[in-house]
Amino acid sequence: MTVDDAEPLTRSSALSALAPLSFGTLTLWRAMHNFANDKLLELGLYPGQELILLQLYDSDGQTHTDLQRAVRLDHSTVSRTVRRMEQAGLLTRSPGKKDKRAMVVSLTDQGRALQPRVVELWSTVEAVMAEVLTNDRRADFIELAGRLEQTLLAARRSQKLSNADPAQEGI
Amino acid sequence: MTVDDAEPLTRSSALSALAPLSFGTLTLWRAMHNFANDKLLELGLYPGQELILLQLYDSDGQTHTDLQRAVRLDHSTVSRTVRRMEQAGLLTRSPGKKDKRAMVVSLTDQGRALQPRVVELWSTVEAVMAEVLTNDRRADFIELAGRLEQTLLAARRSQKLSNADPAQEGI
DNA sequence: AGCATTTACTTGGCCGGACACATAACTTGG
DNA sequence: CCAAGTTATGTGTCCGGCCAAGTAAATGCT
Numbered sequence: 001m002t003v004d005d006a007e008p009l010t011r012s013s014a015l016s017a018l019a020p021l022s023f024g025t026l027t028l029w030r031a032m033h034n035f036a037n038d039k040l041l042e043l044g045l046y047p048g049q050e051l052i053l054l055q056l057y058d059s060d061g062q063t064h065t066d067l068q069r070a071v072r073l074d075h076s077t078v079s080r081t082v083r084r085m086e087q088a089g090l091l092t093r094s095p096g097k098k099d100k101r102a103m104v105v106s107l108t109d110q111g112r113a114l115q116p117r118v119v120e121l122w123s124t125v126e127a128v129m130a131e132v133l134t135n136d137r138r139a140d141f142i143e144l145a146g147r148l149e150q151t152l153l154a155a156r157r158s159q160k161l162s163n164a165d166p167a168q169e170g171i
Numbered sequence: 172m173t174v175d176d177a178e179p180l181t182r183s184s185a186l187s188a189l190a191p192l193s194f195g196t197l198t199l200w201r202a203m204h205n206f207a208n209d210k211l212l213e214l215g216l217y218p219g220q221e222l223i224l225l226q227l228y229d230s231d232g233q234t235h236t237d238l239q240r241a242v243r244l245d246h247s248t249v250s251r252t253v254r255r256m257e258q259a260g261l262l263t264r265s266p267g268k269k270d271k272r273a274m275v276v277s278l279t280d281q282g283r284a285l286q287p288r289v290v291e292l293w294s295t296v297e298a299v300m301a302e303v304l305t306n307d308r309r310a311d312f313i314e315l316a317g318r319l320e321q322t323l324l325a326a327r328r329s330q331k332l333s334n335a336d337p338a339q340e341g342i
Numbered sequence: 343a344g345c346a347t348t349t350a351c352t353t354g355g356c357c358g359g360a361c362a363c364a365t366a367a368c369t370t371g372g
Numbered sequence: 373c374c375a376a377g378t379t380a381t382g383t384g385t386c387c388g389g390c391c392a393a394g395t396a397a398a399t400g401c402t
Contacts, residue, residue, distance in 0.1 A: 030359095033359095034360085037360075041361090047359095047360095063350080063351095064350070064351065065349085065350065065351085075350075075351065075352085076351085076352075076353080076354095078351090079350095079351060079352060079353090080352085080353090083352095096350095099349090099350080100350095101349070101350040101351065102349090102350060102351085103350080103351065
């Protein structure tokens with residue numbers, strides 16, 4: 001028995017009552033993640049790896065920092081994910097010419113060969129989600145998600161600042 | 172340097188072009204998750220644990236399966252998370268009276284003592300998100316997220332069925 | 343040039359989360 | 373009542389993801 005057994009679902013949990021926006025985001029994410037995962041495993045990939053591939057398909061030869069910004073991950077996560085993908089033969093890493101610190105990540109033929117399937121995978125996820133939305137609502141959702149993300153990022157930044165610099169608060 | 176350094180953000184990655192709904196969901200989730208995490212660590216909790224607490228605050232004495240359904244997690248995840256929380260003194264586990272298989276999870280005083288702080292945490296996250304939305308858009312988002320989740324769950328179920336029972340496809 | 347700072351990445355450690363497999367405890371058909 | 377099937381958990385294993393701390397290379401400031 002795995003996680004997807006949640007029945008059609010009475011979304012009446014304590015959680016959705018207390019924080020419907022947050023819990024809605026959480027459960028949507030989990031459903032999407034699990035749905036994509038099944039397909040990912042068929043490609044021999046693990047979640048997150050396909051994001052890096054997609055980013056490289058768009059523009060090969062990016063550094064860890066480029067990837068980290070695009071995919072919104074911690075450096076350490078990118079570092080080890082990229083290493084695993086290198087070991088799997090999907091890509092190569094080499095120090096940059098101008099900046100020896102910057103590891104430049106490049107696709108191998110094997111990594112490039114996955115492109116159609118990875119693109120199809122995400123297109124499928126997108127299509128499944130889009131099929132129950134009108135174009136207006138679809139655009140709405142995208143705009144809302146973007147705005148909420150920015151709001152949360154800003155809130156986190158200011159929260160960290162005030163923690164790091166408590167002197168400001170007393171003034 | 173951690174993940175939140177992504178600048179105000181030109182959301183123009185290859186990912187948001189290919190699958191804006193999916194990528195929007197992903198990035199929103201990550202932003203929310205990271206924002207909540209900072210606060211969670213201050214309570215000595217790890218992500219996911221607070222969901223179980225909230226569920227128990229609503230109704231103490233639930234089984235693993237109850238919790239798993241509410242929080243949308245795998246049994247194995249619930250199993251180990253609950254064990255860790257037991258070791259941390261937040262709750263206790265005991266076999267059910269009628270059904271000895273079913274582990275009944277109950278709050279300890281220590282676990283119950285966290286209630287105000289955990290509730291406040293999620294209220295804060297919710298408030299941060301809600302503050303940039305009109306009531307209409309807020310309701311919209313909640314409804315959309317719920318619908319999308321159901322769609323994805325259904326898609327995953329039918330996908331698994333057709334994989335498990337390929338004979339059906341040829342007919 | 344020379345030393346402090348910043349930047350790019352690596353490592354170690356810990357938890358979350360999923361799957362596959364194993365086990366104990368109901369439940370059910372004959 | 374018993375064997376077969378179902379249900380509720382537990383375990384092992386592997387990857388994702390974060391933070392904290394460490395190293396190396398580039399920059400800046402004097």
